[in-house]
Each structure stands twice: as C-alpha cells, then as structure tokens.
Amino acid sequence: MATSIVPRVPQKVGVVGYGRLGQSLVSRLLAQGSELGLELVFVWNRDPGRMAGSVPPALQLQDLTALEDRHPDLVVEVAHPNIIHESGAQILRHANLLVGSPSALADQTTEQQLMEASNCWGHTVFVARGALWGTEDIRRLDLAGGLQSLRVTMATHPDGFRLEGSLAAAHISGPRTVLYEGPVRGLCPLAPRNSNTMAAAALAAPSLGFDRVVGVLVADLSLRDMHVVDVELKGPPGPTGHSFAVHTHRENPAQPGAVTGSATVTAFWLSLLGCCQLPSKPGIHLC
Incomplete structure (x- = not known):
C-alpha cells in the first residue's frame, strides 16, 4: 500500500522562481499542501507578470527582500544560480533553503557565504539531487x-x-x-x-x-x-x-x-518533501 511522505511538523514554504519547475511545485503545494502539512506562503518571480492569473494575488511576493514578513520555514529556489549568489545568505537568515541551482556552489565565495550564514542562523542548505542517479x-x-x-x-x-x-x-x-x-x-x-x-x-x-x-x-x-x-x-x-x-x-x-526533464520535476518534488522531514541543522546537505 502506498504511503504519503508527511513532514513531522507543519511547514510554511516559499517558492522562488516560476518557470516550469516552479509552476509544477506551486501547483502541487496548492493542491496537496494541506494534507501533507505544507502551506505555500509566497511565490516570487523576477518577472511578476508570469504569475498573473495562476498564482493567487495574496501569495505573490513582489520584493524578495520582504520574504521574512511571510515567516517561511523553507524557501525553495528554482530560478537561477544568480538568486543563490545574490540572496542565498540573506534567505538563510530567516529559513532553511532548498537549492535547485547547485551550480551556484561552484563559486567558492558563494559556498563560503552560505556556510557562514547557515552556521550563524542555524538553518540548513539543502541541495536537490535533481537528475543525478545513485x-x-x-x-x-x-x-x-x-x-x-x-x-x-x-x-x-x-x-x-x-x-x-x-x-x-x-x-x-x-x-x-x-x-x-x-x-x-x-x-x-x-x-x-x-x-x-x-x-x-x-x-x-x-x-x-x-x-x-x-x-x-x-x-x-x-x-x-x-x-x-x-x-x-x-x-x-x-x-x-x-x-x-x-x-x-x-x-x-x-x-x-x-x-528540465520530466522525471526531474518529480524528483524535485520528492526532494522538497524529504527535506521537510529532516531536522534543521547547519551545513550543506543533498536531499
């Protein structure tokens, strides 16, 4: 019998990026979030016009620096490595971070900033494994x-x-x-x-x-x-x-x-559910 992956405590989730992957995650969170103990609290996109007609206005975040007002437990980045370069450390001040663009960590300065912010604020940098098998x-x-x-x-x-x-x-x-x-x-x-x-x-x-x-x-x-x-x-x-x-x-x-390939979309959703089950602790962890 199939079982659902249910977080141990309710989680407030914000999504950064509204391309194909972001759209899929937002759709699933709106449809299944409540039964899984997940609440979508904001969606941000560099071009806010892409959210019109599909993301409820109350969930549209116009300014990423104001994300703390939504009190997220987890922020999911599915936009571009530049978001991690520019805002990753600031996001970690307020929430755990699920990185969908791990290529950003090839930049040693960015990796160091994330580690310092993670250790300072006690939040976790989760990295989605995406299409990596094994x-x-x-x-x-x-x-x-x-x-x-x-x-x-x-x-x-x-x-x-x-x-x-x-x-x-x-x-x-x-x-x-x-x-x-x-x-x-x-x-x-x-x-x-x-x-x-x-x-x-x-x-x-x-x-x-x-x-x-x-x-x-x-x-x-x-x-x-x-x-x-x-x-x-x-x-x-x-x-x-x-x-x-x-x-x-x-x-x-x-x-x-x-x-993004079709199977990767499903794998990312499972990464999101998986990291919500894990305790918040400093460091970078694949999920």
Missing part, C-alpha cells in the same frame, strides 16, 4: 574512501542549452558535438542551468569536489525530446589490479527545448 551510493563510496574518479556526461539537443560566456558562441560541428570536457567548476559558470547534475555529483563526492569531478556537455541533434545523463565512477585498484566501476545511463524525456 546519489547516495556515490556519497557512501566517497565516505568509505573508495572513489577515485567520477565523470558525468549530459547530452541533449542544443535547443535545450542555456549557455553563457565562451560557450554561448560554441559551434555545433556535427550530429554530436562535445562542447565542454573538464572540471565541473569550470563548466558551471558557462552553463549554469545545464550543469546542475554535475554540481550535485561534486557535492556528493567531496573528496573530489568541483575541481576533480569531470563534467562533459554534449550537443546531440538526435536528442530533440530527451536528456541523457551518464555517470561513470571508479574506485582505486584492488589486490588483483582491477578497479570497482559503475556506469549508469539515464534517459529522461523532455519537452523540446526544455532545460
């Missing part, structure tokens, strides 16, 4: 000292990319083009909305981190309605000289041109 297995292997290398490849149609900096002018030279291959820290600022799975992997494997987890971004003209994520990891050589190795291949259906 997060707990990666984390446990890393903790046990059994992880030597980790490589995450994300492939989709070029219409699904939102690229910046030098990658914005990248030339697609054939049916399958590798746009970037290297440390995840270097990819995140160039593809902030397409590197979140790699960023989650870097956080799951702190012994490697953003500098030693390898991210690969691939433009594939055949993947018009799908995101494909391959995770490859190896441990150190054993007594026989062979290494423990795992390779997962994840195909996630997606609307043409969409940044």
